[in-house]
Amino acid sequence: MYATKHISSVQNSLVKRILLLKDKSRERKKTGLFILEGKRELGLAVKAGYAIETLCYCEDLLNVDQLENLIPLEATVNRIGLSLDVYKKVAYRDTTEGVIAIVKAKSHELSDLKLEKEKPFIIVAEAPEKPGNIGALLRTADAANLDAVLIANPKTDLYNPNIIRSSVGCVFSRRVAMGSTAEIIAYLKENKATIYCAALSASENYTKVDYTKTTAIVVGTEATGLSEEWLANADKNIIIPMEGEIDSMNVSVSAAILIFEGKRQRNEK
Incomplete structure (x- = not known):
């Protein structure tokens, strides 16, 4: 499995979208999407049937094929490689595992x-x-x-x-x-x-x-x-x-x- 795209600029539109979803509750509610970071969290979301829209991974921290072995994803999920500088920009944690996903929210009515x-x-x-x-x-x-x-x-x-x-x-x-x-x-x-x-x-x-x-x-x-x-x-x-x-x-x-x-x-x- 290979990334379909590689991003090395923090000005990229996807980077801006991730930051908006991470920081703004209004954007999460409007789009029905949210940001998820970490291998364990991603694994639990996939197990619970959450739909992953886009999977971003830091090419310096994680090989996407290794991630696929840990967490099988649908073939339709976009895989995007990020440079270390871009990943540090969008990552929420100080210590991280190299993976961030855009995920579709579920109803909690x-x-x-x-x-x-x-x-x-x-x-x-x-x-x-x-x-x-x-x-x-x-x-x-x-x-x-x-x-x-x-x-x-x-x-x-x-x-x-x-x-x-x-x-x-x-x-x-x-x-x-x-x-x-x-x-x-x-x-x-x-x-x-x-x-x-x-x-x-x-x-x-x-x-x-x-x-x-x-x-x-x-x-x-x-x-x-x-x-x-x-x-x-x-x-x-x-x-x-x-x-x-x-x-x-x-x-x-x-x-x-x-x-x-x-x-x-x-x-x-």
Whole structure:
């Protein structure tokens, strides 16, 4: 397999297109495309059925035939070789693996999400803003093999390069859907999910509730917590007892603790 084109100028139109997709959420939404960097991330995207439009690789860092051995790609994918200077211009990471792809986004409409297991286990995050927290949450969801990740009132688009990087590609390995808080509450009730909201008040110790049925754990931001709409619709509020001076933890850490308690109960049943 050979590259169909080689680029050595940073003024090339494709280079400008990559930079625009990398930096501008509006451009990603308008075109339905995003930028993906890294071998593992590319492999997970291909495995999950994402369509690769263009594959760019640095000819000084990676032989495209070696990449093909690692990640088989459709014959219709454009292969483009980049000089080292051009690759450094478009690469997002300080340390990199020599591959960048333009990829077609998938739909993440809540209406498209079909829960296939008999008693699915779901994590819901309301209004997460920091891409790093979203990425960490997706990594935890992958590690626990959760059935879905729902994001209520999203503040950033799912294909933000920071989310892809911090999730180490787990954004592709999990089923993710987005919607308003009201839409997600209605969806969970329609699917007869028990809703456990992480909250500081009127809460029960997180180890004392039952996660073995269809379950949704809902977490909010560290700064503001969950909205009243969630708390009013919770089957129960749950809390992680804190023994130090502060009363909250990073949202991705809290979610991990709650998720793996649920996994422990499910594995024991």
